[in-house]
Amino acid sequence: MELAPRVYINGKLYGKEEACISVYDHGLLYGDGVFEGIRAYKGKLFRCREHIDRLFASARAINLEIPMAKEELHAAIRHTLESNGLTDAYVRLIVTRGIGDLGLNPYECGRPQVIIITDSIALYPAEYYEKGLELVTVSTIRMPANALNPRIKSLNYLNNILAKMECIQAGAHEAVMLNKDGFVAECSGDNIFIVKDGRLATPPVDAGILEGITRQVVMELARGAGMEVSEKEMTPFDLYVADECFLTGTAAEIIPVVRIDRRDIGDGRPGPTTLKLLRMFRDHIAGAAE
Numbered sequence: 395m396e397l398a399p400r401v402y403i404n405g406k407l408y409g410k411e412e413a414c415i416s417v418y419d420h421g422l423l424y425g426d427g428v429f430e431g432i433r434a435y436k437g438k439l440f441r442c443r444e445h446i447d448r449l450f451a452s453a454r455a456i457n458l459e460i461p462m463a464k465e466e467l468h469a470a471i472r473h474t475l476e477s478n479g480l481t482d483a484y485v486r487l488i489v490t491r492g493i494g495d496l497g498l499n500p501y502e503c504g505r506p507q508v509i510i511i512t513d514s515i516a517l518y519p520a521e522y523y524e525k526g527l528e529l530v531t532v533s534t535i536r537m538p539a540n541a542l543n544p545r546i547k548s549l550n551y552l553n554n555i556l557a558k559m560e561c562i563q564a565g566a567h568e569a570v571m572l573n574k575d576g577f578v579a580e581c582s583g584d585n586i587f588i589v590k591d592g593r594l595a596t597p598p599v600d601a602g603i604l605e606g607i608t609r610q611v612v613m614e615l616a617r618g619a620g621m622e623v624s625e626k627e628m629t630p631f632d633l634y635v636a637d638e639c640f641l642t643g644t645a646a647e648i649i650p651v652v653r654i655d656r657r658d659i660g661d662g663r664p665g666p667t668t669l670k671l672l673r674m675f676r677d678h679i680a681g682a683a684e
């Protein structure tokens with residue numbers, strides 16, 4: 395029997411249709427809040443502690459006090475997953491500033507709202523993993539850290555949405571976003587890696603990126619397998635002349651990139667190192683879920 399979806403809001407579970415937030419919530423009015431996307435594999439949350447730590451760090455950066463302890467939040471996620479009968483799932487964890495008035499002042503808002511939505515995971519089509527993605531560099535630059543630090547996973551994703559629109563208009567799958575200095579930052583919803591002469595490289599956090607948890611896992615796995623991994627500034631030129639390129643993210647895991655700005659990357663097919671890392675990643679998940 396399929397269970398009706400249940401959404402967690404501030405300690406209670408509601409049916410999907412009944413799960414509501416006030417129109418005066420500053421999360422809606424101003425994108426004032428933070429969030430996380432977490433995967434569960436075979437009923438086990440993957441790197442949940444890291445995601446919760448990043449949520450609390452994002453909240454601290456915008457002076458938002460999450461009205462729950464980390465352990466309580468962890469338990470609430472597990473409870474929501476179980477109540478939905480989900481084992482392989484995507485969890486969206488959201489904390490909004492709460493209900494205020496129409497003014498900007500966040501200190502006028504009431505209690506922050508904690509929301510947990512769980513759903514079956516909408517994977518990228520299998521074809522994308524076999525054939526690889528096509529990217530374009532877009533004109534929308536990644537938000538500079540001194541405007542809104544991309545390390546904050548905030549509810550304000552318009553910067554990324556504008557980039558995504560550009561890439562869709564160009565007929566590509568994902569957008570390469572540069573920073574204000576012209577260096578590669580990340581994609582609209584994923585981190586980016588290249589392989590050159592057997593070495594792995596990815597832009598540093600200082601390039602103005604979200605410090606991806608999948609990015610971290612991939613660096614650990616690669617180093618564990620004896621690969622050289624560096625975090626270094628790169629320009630579109632470095633992408634064009636790379637042997638391989640791939641993206642990382644909670645939903646995407648590791649996904650090959652075969653074309654950028656109409657240039658084939660390597661021989662225009664997913665590369666051996668990318669495929670090896672993808673296998674290692676999936677093995678790691680299978681081990682972590684046991």
Ligand code: PMP
Nearest residue numbers: 583584585604606607608643644
């Ligand atoms: N960059 C951005 C802008 C993202 O939104 C995400 C998450 N989808 C990532 C990178 C990847 O982060 P993670 O591996 O923690 O999901």
